Amino acid sequence: MMSDFLLIVALVVVAAFFWQLRQMAELSRTLTEQACKKQNVQLIAIAMVSARPSIGGSTGICWKATFMFEFSTDGINQYRGHILMHGNRVKKIEWPIFPEPEWMDAPMASGKFGGCGSSKSCNSGKCH
Numbered sequence: 146m147m148s149d150f151l152l153i154v155a156l157v158v159v160a161a162f163f164w165q166l167r168q169m170a171e172l173s174r175t176l177t178e179q180a181c182k183k184q185n186v187q188l189i190a191i192a193m194v195s196a197r198p199s200i201g202g203s204t205g206i207c208w209k210a211t212f213m214f215e216f217s218t219d220g221i222n223q224y225r226g227h228i229l230m231h232g233n234r235v236k237k238i239e240w241p242i243f244p245e246p247e248w249m250d251a252p253m254a255s256g257k258f259g260g261c262g263s264s265k266s267c268n269s270g271k272c273h
Contacts, residue, residue, distance in 0.1 A: 166210070169196075169210055188216050194213045195211045196211075199232075207231065210230045
């Protein structure tokens with residue numbers, strides 16, 4: 146009888162920790178998208194690197210987790226940053242040193258499939 150109760154309590158605790166990790170993953174994705182938009186870079190991927198139980202947070206027992214995200218400044222090069230979280234709070238976002246994005250200097254497409262295939266669709270005067 147007591148072992149059944151302990152088993153049920155253990156399952157509830159494991160489910161609660163899993164649920165909290167899922168919430169942290171969703172929150173980190175949202176915050177990373179916002180941070181990348183603010184930095185004017187393209188988010189490529191995000192993944193959890195590590196997670197360990199910790200004391201603190203709003204519920205007393207929570208997770209300390211590190212998420213790694215990959216982003217690009219020009220569509221070719223990739224860089225990696227990290228988000229450090231404690232519970233549902235972001236402690237730090239670590240950005241690597243990366244060059245300023247230069248999206249406006251990217252080569253413009255021309256020709257049949259590039260959007261400037263006809264003189265009607267190109268108002269910049271660069272198409273023939």
